[in-house]
Amino acid sequence: MKTIQAYRFALDLTPAQERAVLAHAGAARVAHNWALARVKAVVAQRAAERSYGVPDDQLTPALSWSLSALRKAWNAAKSEVALWWRECSKEAFNTGLDVLARGLKNWADARTGERIGRAVGFPRFKSRRGTTPSVRFTTGAIRVEPDRRHVVLPRLGRLKLHESARKLARRVEAGTARILSATVRRDGGRWHVSFCVEVERAQRISSRPGSVVGVDVGIKHLAVLSTGELVPNPRHLSEAQRRLRVLGRRLSRRCGPDRRTGQRPSKRWQRARAQLVRAHGRVANLRRDGLHKLTTRLTREHPTVVVEDLNVAGMLRNRRLARHIADAGFAELRRQLGYKTQWSGGRLLVADRWYPSSKTCSDCGAVKAKLALSERIYTCTTCSLVLDRDVNAARNLAALAAKTTAGSGPVAGRGADHRTPLAGLVAVKRQPGTASAGQTGTVPPQGGTTRHAPTAAHPKVTEA
Known part of the structure; x- marks a missing residue:
């Protein structure tokens, strides 16, 4: 495959090599800004001519936004725009033009409805200080x-x-x-x-053929598996918050740059800034390493992985939980599961966003009308099941795999190869005593459950 x-x-670059890389990254920025200025000038000129009543066939010729057209225009003007263009590789200029061509296409597709997701703004000019140096x-x-x-x-x-x-x-x-x-x-x-x-890649065989695991992500525990395993949340950002505050205060006391007066940063400010950047980089590396180890283990042990379709962008609007949600990396966890399941020959199933995995009893299938976020223990009033809330949700997610077949069409967005429909998968609440003979609920028993003694109002449910 x-x-x-x-x-x-x-x-590990030498000072001379670092200056050469920065020169190439600057060349990419110059080419990007020059092409963007030309595109905006042509668009503004055509808009002004239309406001004057000029017919469309007499307007200033439109400038193509394709990479080949932008590259052709740059090659014709680079001798006047950048007299130093021979000092850098042509790939540096191509990097900036390619970024602009992609940005313009995404903006145009978002306006016409061809691109799904949130709206994409018009490309902006890249500054020397606010742009991450990069060359391809x-x-x-x-x-x-x-x-x-x-x-x-x-x-x-x-x-x-x-x-x-x-x-x-x-x-x-x-x-x-x-x-x-x-x-x-x-x-x-x-x-x-x-x-x-x-x-x-060679076709990999899972260590547990036919195994299905449901993954319920959260803040208290990074992931709760349907097998009952609780993966702790390392909270890398929270652990490093004290040192980040110290480094931030240290940086604020140094003499930094000021573009209004032309003041240049002091060496002490540069050293403090480098320390703060390295501290943030360490947090990102720790988070990335933990997510890679978790997702690799899940995809190698279980051919089928079921996750929820969380609205992470909406969850980040909660000012009390935004930092913890961003620190956990829910979206990155799902992205890695998406391509790693394909590498291992498995499949990733994404439950519908409105599927009540937390409100549904994993034993009898009854659905609660309300379930407060503070209720961490799920107690079923129908079958008297008492179980951890997240473990119950993970088991409900795992049960969806039996009702869903892998799609044969193109891969869905964000790495999922199948999206479970809402219709027919939402459990229906049953009255006590109406379960048919041999009813096993939504998932087979996996241990770790606590039951109240059966009563006349809550008869014991037969398990397979």
Whole structure:
């Protein structure tokens, strides 16, 4: 199975190499801003001519927004716009123009309704201070050196890696991987190189064939599995909050830059800023590492994974929980499950957003009308089941896999290969004593439940 995979490695650049990379990133920014200014000038000119009553056939010719058209216009004007263009690789200018072409297309598609999701704004000019330095190479000499400690990129030459690239080198040497592009980017105070690779992956067999797991994400526990396992939430941002506050106060006391007066930042301010950036980068790396380990274990052990379709953007509007929700990384967890289930030959099922997984009893199927968020223990008034609220929701999610078949069409958005419909999956509340013989509820018993003694009003439910 061929798939596109990324390999990311940290770099140890010399001062001269860092200046060269920054020059290429600046060239990308210059090309982006020049093309955007030209597009906006043409759009404004045509709008003004229309306001004057000029016929459409006599308007200023429109400028194509495709990458090839923008690249052609840049090549014709680069000798006048950037006299230094020979000092940088052509891939640097192509990087900025490609970003602009994608942004214009996304904006146009959002206006016409061809793009789903939230509205996309018109592209903006990139500033020197507010833009993350990045440059992408798609042609030329892009390879990993035989010592697996260096990489070669066009115009930048031989760059030293902070870690070994043996995983990528072995695949390239075996002929099961082909490097498509390389992107150099400064992230978290460090320079990284990311290789976009076409990989031939062998079909992986799950360690538990036929296993289904429901995953209920939360803040108290990062993930609660239908097997009863509780994955703790490490809360990396909360743990580092005290040090971040100290570093933030230290930075505020230093003499920083001021564009109004032309004041340049002091060296102490630069060192304090670098410390704060590294602290934030460490939090992001810890979160990324934990999510990768969790999602890799789930997809390798269980062929079918069921998750909820959470409205994370709406949940972040809660000012009391926004920081904790963002620290947990719900969206990243689901994104990683999406492509890793495909790598392992499994499937990811996404329950409907309005499916009452927390309100439904995982034993008898009764649905509560109301369930406060403060009620952490689910108590069923029909079958007297007492169970942790999140474990009950995870079991209901796992039960949906038996009622859903994997779709054969294209992959749905955000990595899900099937979206469970709401109709026919919402449990219907049953009156006590009306369960048919042999009723097993929504999921088979998995242990860890506590029951009250059966009474006449709440007869015991037969389990398989």
